[in-house]
Amino acid sequence: MLSVNESLTRIRGMILRYLYLHRRSVSRTLEIIFWPVMELFVWGFLTVYLRAISQGEVSQFIVYLIGAMIFWDLLYRAQQGVSISIVEEIWTQNIANLFVSPLRIWEWMTATFIYSFFKILLIMTLLSLIALGLYHFNFFGSVGFYLIPLAANLFIFGWLLGIATSGLLIRWGHAVEALIWGIPFLVQPFSAIFYPLSILPVWIQKIALFLPSTYVFEGMRQIIQQGNLQPGFILPAFLLNGVYFLLSVLFFALMLSRSRATGRLGRLGMD
């Protein structure tokens, strides 16, 4: 019991560490909402324009596009939540302090999970309100109850991508920082985000079926089109996320072990 309480205190400590940063920096807080809102403006007004020139023929497409944009942002921010938290410790040369402290990796990752969850909840609510006000698209209304399993799968997948990215950061440090922003875009073309899976060449479709995100975006389109969702979209996403959870944890452990062997871990942030 004591050990559980100690873990909870450490998790709270790390969440507090992230919250202090927001209290200190207005720009950091605004940055959370700035990019998603700007993206929504661009995509939203594009869809308004398309609606005007097509005289209503592409109205369904418009709904897909805005829904996909909001969901994509969820995955992207979940991945960023973890990897930015790690790189922040490298930038401030604090990472060795954490690695020699009683903080365990799972406690640290749990803190990033909770912190990202509330950050994303805020972003999604804001984007949905803007989409409703400006483009008359009711995101929550369109996806309904299914929002929970779909969003959960995307959030988990993004978080797992974040853990894998963090493994790379721990292993190679500054040299791979650019990947923090690049890795989500590696899965973007294969996830059938802005177009249906059937549009993709057959060989890419085979790759896409190994990504939980593909099932979420395909499922979202089915809900908007038919108003329901077959379990065939949710279960594979959860199963794949289970597999990727194991793989990302193993990958992180391997990268940490290699970083310890090469001496990188003790030098992170110093080169």
Next chain:
Amino acid sequence: MSPSPESVLIATRNLTKSFPDANALDSLTMRLQRGEVVGLLGPNGAGKTTALHILLGLLSPTSGGVTVFGLSPIRDRAKISKRINFSSAYVQLPSNLKVRENLKIFSMIYNVPNPARKIDFLLELFEIGHLKNRLTGALSSGEKTRLNLCKALLNDPELLLLDEPTASLDPEVAERVRLILKKIQKERAMGIIYTSHNMAEVEQICDRILFLHRGKTITEGTPADIMRHFNSRSLEQVFIKIVRGGDVICE
């Protein structure tokens, strides 16, 4: 009489770390007992930081044995990390947080009882209590060093690893910090591993010294023994002799 297992904080045997281009540490065998201050000395690249990183679990050895409190620094990290702490001139606390915020977070990570009282006590001890609401990044390097030492003492460690802890302090503050550390060390029978390039400081604070050069132990003993052995009047002279003829391993 050999020391009881409980009193041995650190034990290494033929500890070696090889990188593709060099042996950073070559067969280091050492012990640190409770209440003892051991200095690791040597020129840049001697293997001091490598040894500290292995003891902290930040680096895995290539071969040889190492235990901290009789446990493995990597496998038993969770058990060891509550009883140990460190401060390094090369590791900082986040510059974008205030002094007291940084210490509060680490007091939670170390599950420190009565954290506010402990933080105030340590800040006053190192004479930086007036800076607790200052951003860490706005502190001078000497103030940051003292803040790092506050962090290092938050959990009342039984074992403290200090990597050039007074490197950026002016001589007067460095002297006061050494006295504080020595006092706390005596009161709590704390074991300390200390690296420094300041030989006078090492002479003052360390009970025993290991001179390292190119990863190898060149000589070991009390400061007085070592000076006598090398027929020198100061550790600085010994240092220069060893670096200039460091390939010779002494008895």
